[in-house]
Amino acid sequence: MKLLPGKESYPQVIHESMHYSLMAGGKRLRPSLVIAAAEAVGGTRETLMPFAVATEMVHTYTLIHDDLPALDDDDLRRGKPTNHKVYGEAVAILAGDALLTQAFILMTHATLMDSISPSNVLKAAHEMAEAIGSAGVIGGQVVDIESEGKPVDPATLEYIHIYKTGFLFRACVRSGALLSGAETPQLEALTRYGAHIGLAFQIIDDILDITGDEKMLGKDVGSDLDRDKATYPSLFGLEKSREKAEDLIEKSIDCLQDFDDRADPLREIARFFVQRTY
Amino acid sequence: MKLLPGKESYPQVIHESMHYSLMAGGKRLRPSLVIAAAEAVGGTRETLMPFAVATEMVHTYTLIHDDLPALDDDDLRRGKPTNHKVYGEAVAILAGDALLTQAFILMTHATLMDSISPSNVLKAAHEMAEAIGSAGVIGGQVVDIESEGKPVDPATLEYIHIYKTGFLFRACVRSGALLSGAETPQLEALTRYGAHIGLAFQIIDDILDITGDEKMLGKDVGSDLDRDKATYPSLFGLEKSREKAEDLIEKSIDCLQDFDDRADPLREIARFFVQRTY
Numbered sequence: 001m002k003l004l005p006g007k008e009s010y011p012q013v014i015h016e017s018m019h020y021s022l023m024a025g026g027k028r029l030r031p032s033l034v035i036a037a038a039e040a041v042g043g044t045r046e047t048l049m050p051f052a053v054a055t056e057m058v059h060t061y062t063l064i065h066d067d068l069p070a071l072d073d074d075d076l077r078r079g080k081p082t083n084h085k086v087y088g089e090a091v092a093i094l095a096g097d098a099l100l101t102q103a104f105i106l107m108t109h110a111t112l113m114d115s116i117s118p119s120n121v122l123k124a125a126h127e128m129a130e131a132i133g134s135a136g137v138i139g140g141q142v143v144d145i146e147s148e149g150k151p152v153d154p155a156t157l158e159y160i161h162i163y164k165t166g167f168l169f170r171a172c173v174r175s176g177a178l179l180s181g182a183e184t185p186q187l188e189a190l191t192r193y194g195a196h197i198g199l200a201f202q203i204i205d206d207i208l209d210i211t212g213d214e215k216m217l218g219k220d221v222g223s224d225l226d227r228d229k230a231t232y233p234s235l236f237g238l239e240k241s242r243e244k245a246e247d248l249i250e251k252s253i254d255c256l257q258d259f260d261d262r263a264d265p266l267r268e269i270a271r272f273f274v275q276r277t278y
Numbered sequence: 279m280k281l282l283p284g285k286e287s288y289p290q291v292i293h294e295s296m297h298y299s300l301m302a303g304g305k306r307l308r309p310s311l312v313i314a315a316a317e318a319v320g321g322t323r324e325t326l327m328p329f330a331v332a333t334e335m336v337h338t339y340t341l342i343h344d345d346l347p348a349l350d351d352d353d354l355r356r357g358k359p360t361n362h363k364v365y366g367e368a369v370a371i372l373a374g375d376a377l378l379t380q381a382f383i384l385m386t387h388a389t390l391m392d393s394i395s396p397s398n399v400l401k402a403a404h405e406m407a408e409a410i411g412s413a414g415v416i417g418g419q420v421v422d423i424e425s426e427g428k429p430v431d432p433a434t435l436e437y438i439h440i441y442k443t444g445f446l447f448r449a450c451v452r453s454g455a456l457l458s459g460a461e462t463p464q465l466e467a468l469t470r471y472g473a474h475i476g477l478a479f480q481i482i483d484d485i486l487d488i489t490g491d492e493k494m495l496g497k498d499v500g501s502d503l504d505r506d507k508a509t510y511p512s513l514f515g516l517e518k519s520r521e522k523a524e525d526l527i528e529k530s531i532d533c534l535q536d537f538d539d540r541a542d543p544l545r546e547i548a549r550f551f552v553q554r555t556y
Binding site for chain 2: 010096097102108118138145
């Protein structure tokens with residue numbers, strides 16, 4: 001199966017633009033989580049691939065739209081000019097739309113149905129859609145935009161982080177497990193794992209915006225400060241923020257105590273979340 | 279089940295913005311087609327409602343994004359200020375994203391699975407996703423934007439119309455039929471019906487942009503001309519364009535010859551497509 005129309009497919013500019021952002025060197029954390037969660041409950045990598053790739057498309061679409069002049073107005077992403085800087089705003093808006101749509105093409109693909117029950121495929125696609133809608137990722141993005149330049153209380157900041165970033169991570173873990181037929185107690189444990197690592201990821205992101213290396217990050221350091229954006233370090237200080245993130249990662253690994261060594265990739269991903277420098 | 283979070287749901291601005299465009303008085307042609315196609319093959323209205331509403335959300339999302347300054351830069355839609363004129367560009371972009379996502383929340387909803395086989399639900403959702411992606415509606419929109427102010431040959435114009443407008447109409451008809459368990463010959467006949475009315479709809483749209491009443495249409499008349507946009511009337515003249523549309527509608531009704539009177543709503547919708555004045 002084809003995961004995405006080729007770069008040269010008509011109309012070329014939209015497909016080039018989709019490939020440009022999708023292949024810009026992301027860390028592929030979301031697909032890794034889908035697969036690691038599936039493997040933790042006895043699923044296999046191969047059958048999950050279309051769904052896993054779909055989550056990277058979802059993530060990439062949110063980045064393209066967040067970077068637009070009307071939103072964060074960012075020029076640089078992963079060390080390269082942002083999508084609209086290369087292809088213009090119109091194509092960037094449509095490329096984001098098309099990646100989101102392509103994600104649902106993959107999430108509902110017949111290949112999945114061959115090896116997974118259609119009812120589980122639907123549940124996983126529904127889970128993903130709810131996580132990234134107006135009561136999920138998009139809701140977090142809206143509150144983030146509305147909060148710029150205003151004093152933000154800790155509860156609002158946590159809302160932004162959990163919704164804008166955490167929900168997609170959690171949904172990746174849950175859908176990998178759902179697609180592999182996880183039992184309810186396993187699913188509940190993985191849900192808590194996903195929630196903890198999601199929040200930890202964003203706290204580390206805030207920290208790296210202050211302490212990170214621009215070359216490693218591939219984006220401007222200090223952009224949150226420039227934009228007068230509320231972050232964990234700005235509310236709680238760098239040290240307390242790092243403690244909070246490390247605590248969340250420990251908790252996330254504790255959630256996996258009833259899982260055997262097939263959950264080791266999930267444990268490693270959790271550790272990477274807090275140790276990463278980019 | 280809730281088809282959309284309430285207007286007052288947090289974060290309020292995104293939900294207000296989604297409601298604003300969704301409730302701006304559309305003709306609801308796409309949901310009508312889903313239901314009429316389902317009924318033509320013996321399905322029932324009630325079970326199809328979430329999926330039908332989803333198609334109107336898809337349509338509304340495309341309008342919100344098409345109207346943005348970076349694309350068509352329209353101020354008026356259905357007699358009201360466009361979404362970005364009321365809520366600003368950032369919220370309009372996110373409201374479009376959220377309506378597209380909400381459509382997939384509904385298309386994969388468990389309510390559908392109760393009465394329709396999960397495998398058919400998946401097929402219909404996949405059908406819809408493919409129709410509106412970069413090799414469908416978005417592809418048509420890209421070519422439309424790229425063709426502005428350039429000489430356009432008839433083949434390109436037909437591509438734009440079929441992809442940008444026709445694919446969604448055809449997918450509505452096909453998914454209504456798929457969800458109701460249509461047999462292959464029925465599905466093939468309905469596919470041809472859907473393709474014909476889709477192209478006819480857009481030709482009439484082009485004609486109304488010249489001859490229509492601004493108050494009835496709720497948008498600026500002559501905007502295609504102002505924008506130096508290729509249209510059927512500009513390539514073939516008004517009379518030949520109307521003949522072509524009427525011919526397509528006759529053909530579409532011919533496709534339904536093996537259907538009984540339960541296909542009458544489909545026949546009526548086809549006639550409305552060519553008789554409409556708004």
